[in-house]
Amino acid sequence: MRVEEKAPARAYRWRWAALATLLAAEAMNLLDATVVQVAAPVMHRDLGGARSGIQWFSAAYTLPFAVLLITGGRLGDRCGRRRVFTAGVAGFALASLCCALAPGAGTLIAARAVQGAAAAMVIPQTLGLIRAMFDGPEMARALGSIGPVMGLSAVCGPVLGAFLTDALSWRAAFLVNIPPALAVLGTVPLLREDRAARPPRMDPTGTALAILGTGLVVYPLIQGDTAGWPPWTWAAMAGGLAVLVLFGLHQLRTARRGRDPLVEPSLFRDRGFPAALATSTLFFAAVNGLMTVIVLQIQLGLGRGVLSAGLTLLPWSCALAASSWFAGTTLVPRYGRRVMFAGLGCLLAGLLAAIAVYRAAEPGSYPWPLLAALAVAGAGNGLFTVPFFTAALARVRPHETGSAAGLLNAVQQFGGTLGIALLGTAFFHVLPGAGALAAVQAAFWIAVALLAAGTATAALMRR
Template sequence: MTTQDVAVAIPCRRRWPGLAALLLGEAMNLLDATVVQVAAPAVHADLGGPVSDVQWFGAAYTLPFAVLLITGGRLGDIAGRRRMFVLGVTVFTVASMACALAPAPGLLIAFRAVQGAAAALMIPQTIGLIKAMFSGEETGKALGSIGPVMGLAAVCGPVVGGVLTHADLFGSSWRSAFLVNVPVAALVLALARNLPENRAPHRPPLDWRGTALAALGTGLLVYPLIDGNLRQLPPVHWLLLGAGLLVLAGFAWHQRHTSRPLLEPSLFTHRGFPAALVTSTAFFAVTNGLTVVVVLQLQLDAGTGVLASGLSLLPWSAGLAVASWWSGSRLVRRHGRRVMPYGLGLLLAGLLAAVIAYRTTTPGHYPVALPPALALVGLGAGLFTPAFFTLALRPLRPHEVGSAAGLLNAVQQLGATLGVAVLGSAYLAGTGPGAPQGACWVAVGLLAVAWAASVRVGEEERA
């Protein structure tokens, strides 16, 4: 009996607890990222270190997550998806406890990197295990449950981060933002006993050299952007940026000439797919970088507490959840690719409204007009995302979809890392009330890149 036969034959009473384990794992990953974004200024105030560490608390997680996602998926294909999922959750839990106990910012950043690597083992197994457990219409229902869970996690994340840090349970302050992962992970591991073991019928190749080149190249790009002043980068940082570009060029050359590529080569024969990669990188750089700017401005400049800054992000999260459901369930089927420019237009309106909110606010005071602006940002992002991913994957052949989804997820995380680096550094390099405005204008420039690239997404479908 094959692995796939065993998976399909598992009792129905075990499928739904197994699905709950996968969904909780997905939610835990997203919650951890958003909770820490809100708590990061409090972490810096407690542990000290340079202000750029606030950016590293997020980037140290998303960078290894982005680089190792595809390799994590391949390891699941080879060694077993349930095994890799359980290993990822276990390491994630241990790293979360280490983060909570970290006595210095450097150690916290290192433990965050371990968390990101563990998430890269855990998250890519979800779709494969769902397809192994369910068949027919039940598969669609199970896959469809991912979106609402992620939307709920996006809504709850900033609030949870603010509440936990503000509550200061047992004197834990920001440390409870990491400790909350422990009971959630314990429940995930208990439910994971219902998951079947499942692997690919044919052993896919592992490209460790390509993984190392991708990690080194992106690391060389991100480090100077976070640690340097964007207005006056020292010569050594320019050398690092150049070295990063050269290493990534070497990665591209390696992928074209190796017999065991990390990426599916045929993906790049589709006219719209490279454009989708650029779109995803720029779009998620805007949304993730803007979150950091908002939190830093509220806590460092406006003097609001961590709870107030978390609640200030709630209109964004709520708009994202509502619009993504509406777009995915109705608009994309009716209007197709036309939904994307409308979403980007709303996001642009939100960015411009944020600029006005910051400009009309007295220094040191709360920007009252900011939450409505963030609601527009959330609505725009929610309209855009389902349409983008649907159109980016629709023209692909069946054997390309898995690799394409993994690569889009990876560049999404890479975009998040670059957004935190670029927009966060643009804010920290500014002075006075103009600092958040300057970061917003940088976001507008990145959004223009996303719009220009998105024009070509789904071109095969139109042809």
């Protein structure tokens, strides 16, 4: 995605109202992702199907979101960011309605995939549209407003999803998207249209290879345990990795021919940015996977309702929001990227404390000390994310910033998809023989290993 900076001679009159429109769309997408994580077991109980459907209800959204983010940004560059933003919000609203009316698990999963593709058209336009309407100090204020809104959405999402599902139905968790989507569509005329002065070419071959490669990796990870890990699952994963290598070679060849690759090869000129991509994948795989298995243990292991599961995640979300604010305003300006490693240490300490709580818990009883452990983990999450993205983009040259930010966002979503697949599968593999407490501990240990590896790759970012 390429973003052209503009300096309008006169401030755009409707810029702050337009900013509210953009922030509402951003919040709507994040709320939808977190709402479904909490409500997924209830959806599965109502719709039936294989237990892997619980993972697919989330992964079907995040996977197309990840692989189409950069393509969505390019569509905005070429066709106009407001136009693509409008189409994405309209598609998201229609897909939400289809999710709410889904008669079976397969229909719901398909509609979730459309939601993810629509979100990939919406989110990349925000930065470019803000730059088209703001300038100077006001632009910094506008961009700075994204973080608090996303933090508030992360706090409210699990609780909102739990409340709607408990009080009404899981279908209400999708219907709730429609009023804000209609409000956003009603205020779209306030947005100033914008597009790149030299729009990059589309790369349909690269997009197809990315979709095929990631799909071949994620699908067997989710379905393998249910199927008994037959040979085709291992062959599919190997094939997916080969396709992703082919994708990388295609990007290099596209760049050498003077065309516009999806991924700028110059971003890989030193180890700093590739290390950031690896760190992002490992970190968000651990965090997103943990959200899934915590909910599974509460609902499937303890037989508690969706409201109990949503409230269990609240300490993590609140601590994340508070520590993100504290890190951004106080710690990072003073200590820089060292805060990132303090966050990883805090998160690991919280996970180890949670494992100890699960180990000491009695089967069938709610593990109350878990709430404190999750608060510590959430604080570490917030302390990590703020300095991480700053450090990841520190060595990126100005003309590469748009491409680097888009790739980081895509990798974040892909890491989340891998985490849902990997930790969810580990949970379901252990559950039948050893019970939910052993299953959630196994998943937590995998998350600890992912974060330990992420700490090692994060260390490479500063060399």
